[in-house]
Amino acid sequence: MADFFGWLSTLSPWLEIPIIIGVFVFAVGVLLFFIEIAPRAGRAYTIARLAACVLIPLGIMWALQSWWWAIAAAGVLGLLFFWLDQRSRGGVGSLFQLFGFLAPALALLLVGLVLPVIQTLVASTMNSRGTAFVGLDNFVWILTQPQGIRTIVNTIVWVLIAPVVSTVIGLVYAYFIDKTRGEKVYKILVFLPMAISFVGASIIWRFMYTARPVDAEQIGFVNQIIVWLGGSPVPFLQVQPWNTLALIVVFVWIYTGFAMVVLSAAIKGVPTEQLEAAELDGANGFERFMNVVVPGIRPSLIVVLTTIAIASMKIFDIVRTMTAGANNTSVLANEMYQQFRSFEPGRSAAYAVILFILVLPLVIYNARQLKAQREVR
Amino acid sequence: MTATELITTGRKAKAPAFGEAKRRLTSPWATLAAIIIAAIWTIPTFGILVSSFRPRVEIQTTGWWTALQNWGWTTENYVEALNTSTGGLSLLGAFVNSFAITLPSAIIPLILATLAAYGFAWMEFRGKNLLFVLVFALQIVPIQMAFIPLLQLFSQGELFGFPIIQAFSDQAGYAQVWIAHTIFGLPLAIFLLHNFIAQIPGEVIEAARVDGAGHGQIFFRIVLPLSMPAIASFAIFQFLWVWNDLLVALIFADGNVAPITKLLAQMVGQRGEDWHLLTAGAFIAIIVPLLVFLFLQRYFVRGLLAGSAKG
Numbered sequence: 001m002a003d004f005f006g007w008l009s010t011l012s013p014w015l016e017i018p019i020i021i022g023v024f025v026f027a028v029g030v031l032l033f034f035i036e037i038a039p040r041a042g043r044a045y046t047i048a049r050l051a052a053c054v055l056i057p058l059g060i061m062w063a064l065q066s067w068w069w070a071i072a073a074a075g076v077l078g079l080l081f082f083w084l085d086q087r088s089r090g091g092v093g094s095l096f097q098l099f100g101f102l103a104p105a106l107a108l109l110l111v112g113l114v115l116p117v118i119q120t121l122v123a124s125t126m127n128s129r130g131t132a133f134v135g136l137d138n139f140v141w142i143l144t145q146p147q148g149i150r151t152i153v154n155t156i157v158w159v160l161i162a163p164v165v166s167t168v169i170g171l172v173y174a175y176f177i178d179k180t181r182g183e184k185v186y187k188i189l190v191f192l193p194m195a196i197s198f199v200g201a202s203i204i205w206r207f208m209y210t211a212r213p214v215d216a217e218q219i220g221f222v223n224q225i226i227v228w229l230g231g232s233p234v235p236f237l238q239v240q241p242w243n244t245l246a247l248i249v250v251f252v253w254i255y256t257g258f259a260m261v262v263l264s265a266a267i268k269g270v271p272t273e274q275l276e277a278a279e280l281d282g283a284n285g286f287e288r289f290m291n292v293v294v295p296g297i298r299p300s301l302i303v304v305l306t307t308i309a310i311a312s313m314k315i316f317d318i319v320r321t322m323t324a325g326a327n328n329t330s331v332l333a334n335e336m337y338q339q340f341r342s343f344e345p346g347r348s349a350a351y352a353v354i355l356f357i358l359v360l361p362l363v364i365y366n367a368r369q370l371k372a373q374r375e376v377r
Numbered sequence: 378m379t380a381t382e383l384i385t386t387g388r389k390a391k392a393p394a395f396g397e398a399k400r401r402l403t404s405p406w407a408t409l410a411a412i413i414i415a416a417i418w419t420i421p422t423f424g425i426l427v428s429s430f431r432p433r434v435e436i437q438t439t440g441w442w443t444a445l446q447n448w449g450w451t452t453e454n455y456v457e458a459l460n461t462s463t464g465g466l467s468l469l470g471a472f473v474n475s476f477a478i479t480l481p482s483a484i485i486p487l488i489l490a491t492l493a494a495y496g497f498a499w500m501e502f503r504g505k506n507l508l509f510v511l512v513f514a515l516q517i518v519p520i521q522m523a524f525i526p527l528l529q530l531f532s533q534g535e536l537f538g539f540p541i542i543q544a545f546s547d548q549a550g551y552a553q554v555w556i557a558h559t560i561f562g563l564p565l566a567i568f569l570l571h572n573f574i575a576q577i578p579g580e581v582i583e584a585a586r587v588d589g590a591g592h593g594q595i596f597f598r599i600v601l602p603l604s605m606p607a608i609a610s611f612a613i614f615q616f617l618w619v620w621n622d623l624l625v626a627l628i629f630a631d632g633n634v635a636p637i638t639k640l641l642a643q644m645v646g647q648r649g650e651d652w653h654l655l656t657a658g659a660f661i662a663i664i665v666p667l668l669v670f671l672f673l674q675r676y677f678v679r680g681l682l683a684g685s686a687k688g
Contacts, residue, residue, distance in 0.1 A: 009550025009634075013477035016551065020481045028488055036593025065543035090502075097592045101496030105489045105563055106512075112560030113515050115536060116526035123525065169414065176411040189415045191678070192422065195666040197621030199638040203645060203659040204421045207428065207652060219440050219652070221424055253418065261678060285404060314519055317623040321642045336521050337627065345525050352521040363517040 004063070035100040038093035049096060053082035124349035138350035150328050151335045152354070154244055158315055158331060161245070163308040166252045167301065170259025175289055178267055187264065191257035198254070198317030205250045206322055209236040240328050247329060250318050255311065259304045266300035267293060299369065306366040313359050332358070422663075429454055429656040436652045458657035463643045466633045468658055471640040475620060475665075478551055478636050482558035483616040487608060489559070490566030491574075495596050497567070498575040499582060509571070515564040524628050527557060531629075554629040558619050566611055573607035574600055606676075613673055614680030617666050637662045 008016050034052045037045055057074035066074075085095040127134045142148035170190075177186040193201060210220030211233040218224040223233040236246040270293055278288045294301070316333035323329045325338060336351035428441040432451050439447045459469040466474075497509050529535060531553050534544040545552060577600065585595050601608075619625075626639045641658050648654060670677050 005545070005550055005552040006548040008552075009548055013473045013551075016477055017480050020555070021484055024481075024485050024488070028492070031492075032593040032597055034593075035596075036591040039591060061542075064541075067540055067542075070541050098496060098500055098502055101492045101500065101592070101596075105493035105567060106508075108489065108556075108560050109512065109515060109563055111530070111536070112527055112556070113518065113523050113564070116523035116530075117518055119526035119537065120522045120524075173411060173414050176407040176414075180408060180411070186411060186415055188674075190418045192667070192670065193418065195617065195670040195677070196422070196663045197623070197638055197666070199621070199623050199641050200659045200663040203641065203655050204425045206645065206649070207425055207656065208421050210652075217439055219436065219438070221420065221440065221442065224440050224442070253421070256418070285407070314521075317638075317642075320623065320627075321645055324646065333519075333521060333624070337624070340525060340628075348525060352519065352524075355519050356522055359519055360517060367513075367517075 003065075031100050031104075035097050038096040038100070039091060041092070046092075049085070049093060050082050053085070053096070054078040120349045120352055123345055124353045126346050126349075128344045128346050130345060134346070138346045139354070141347060142350055142354070147330070148335070151330045151332055151351075154329065155313060155315075155331045155355075155358070157244055158248060158251075158312045159309050162248050162251050162255070162312040162315075163305045165248070166255040166308055167259045167263075167305050169252070170256045170304070171263050171294075171301070173256070174260045174264035174267055175293060178264065187261065190260050193254045194257045196254070198250075199321050201250050201254055202318050202321035205246075205253070206237070209246060211235040237323055237329075238327050243323065243327055243329050247318050247322055248312075250322070251312060251315060255308050259308065262300055262304050263297060266297035270296040299372070302369050303366065306362055306369065310359060310362050310366065313362065314355065425656045425659055428652065429660045431653075433653040436656070454653045454657040455661070458654045458661065461644065461648075461654055461658070463640055463647060464632070464635075466635055466640060468637065468640055468644075468661065470633065471635055471637040472661060474551075474630075474634055475636040475638070475662075478554050478558070478626075478630065478634070479616055479619045481551075481555050482562070482619045483612050485555065486559040486562035486566055486615065487612055490563055490570050490611075491601065491604065491608065492596070493563075493567045494570035494574045495592075495600055497571050498577075499595075499600075500592070512564055513568050516568065520561050520625070523561075527560075528553075528628060531556075551630070551634050554626065554634065557625055557629045558615075558622075561625065562615050562618075566615070569611055570604065570607055573604050577603055609673075610676045610680040612680075613669060613676045617669065617677075617680075620666060 008019065011019070034048070038049055054075055055078075057078040058071060061071040061074040081095070081099070086092055088095045123130060124138055125133060125135055127137075142151075173186075173190060177183050180186070196204070208220055208222050210218075211223050212218050212220070214232050218227055218233060220233075222236070226233060237243050274292050274296070275288060278292050283291065314333055315331055316337065319325060319329055319331050319334045320337070325331075325334045330338070332351055332355045336348050336355065339345075339348035339351060424441050427444055428436050430450050430452065431441065431444060431454075432449050433454070435444075435447050435449055459467065459472070461468050493512075497505065497512075530541075531545045531549075534540055534542040581599060581603075582595055585599050590598065620636075621638065622636075623638045623642055626636050627642075630636060630639065637658075641655075641662055644651075644655060644658060
């Protein structure tokens, strides 16, 4: 496999794309062929199945350039699997079909997510070299150090401010443009930043924030407005503690579009009769909004809030690109990367675990909300 | 309508029959406010687009909103930006890398996930629900949790200190970042596609089975074509996610396989005041997602909504 990838990397990237996809599609095609013939009775099919059971694992391990013992183990497991499949309750070949569909994805998830997560949990209790158990020392180190506390506080500030602001703006905007002429264009304009990478958005906003000396002409639009209003330019990314807010603005700029689209769809689901009834009762626009629309879209509001909260908790790219965590703007994900780069896997893992623990309740809540909503329909 | 439903059911929001009630709910002030918000949201992107075509001296000394007074346009910035090298890789090379990383990283997990989703939806086995919940639960793990061990697996071939495979050599090209993105994309993809595939009417599958089709044929001839809307939405989501990704690229795409996001982030660090390069570079990076957005809007919105909590 390494040889194959080595050979592949010598080619032009434009050639690599079709080759890797082609090889992959071919492999899946072969797999589907074996799945198709697996349940058929007859000696030839049995032999084909036996060959597939043993040769596919052998081939995969060989292609990965495994050690001999690993290859042999794969072969033995394949043989065992063939035997189980022959005697399975669902009929000959039923296990084979099941494995064919599920095994590729589940094996990758096991090797690439499940085991690594366990390893990270273990690593967070080990020293930097990963040689000795140190208990909770890494966590203690993070929590006793001003920089570490600052990182956690910043992340909490992100989670408290970013979702609320983007949801409120998105909601108000969605309500304002609801059923106006050109609603679609309005939506595109605000949703557009969702397409832009955080890195691109960071550059765009760094440019907006650029500050020049008082006597020079400004090239950053935000500072120009301040100058027009009679103020003096502010280096937004350096002024603590407001620089975190400057970063949050970028995030809000991106996520408002998300909130707007989801909430706009929800607003359209509010029954017209209710709105008309409220109007007849003499409620003005604002009262109708607060007393009819907002309660009517409450489930969507919650999902939007929690979804954006999860995204803001994991925020990395904006901080990395705009300040790289300088001037006390660091957040958990950035610190995790920083420690990884300075060869402190233990502390890096501890940061990842803290992030995981903080994000967990939100995600569970979000999933339950989604589920509850689906049951209602 | 929730985010997941947008992708899984593929239903469009029902246009309500308002008729008489089509009266506007809001006042002219609301329209004005909407116009102001729309303007604030558009100005930053517009500013960078204008700036990227202005001569270097003009960008550094005058604001882009004065472009009409300080006349002067050039495409020189783009030429220079594409040829700017950071760490031996030009921006043009990184742009190509982005395609080479993104296309396989969008297609491969999609195929694997469709296979698994079919297995979960249309095959019976013990422990199915438990296994599916586990896969669903993997979505909640921040991908940061998997980085270091996965990198160790690639560079040393070890799981828990046991040597399993030969390490990937330095010449492995895009392989690491392909595999990483494939793995990180799987949980969400399986979950969303399962929701869609499970909704295919059972009679359709049963009819094919009666006609003698096995699981392989049913998957290829019936499930795959029928789930194309969901597959397209997810493909576009994954494409954009990978294209815009910085975190995975920083860790798994080293040296000359780095995508454009990574190179731009480095350029900001090293040449943060060269706005003629940064504006042009940023625009090169965002033009692909923008085109996808403008031409495939429906799938794009559905895909993005469905995957908004990924990472």
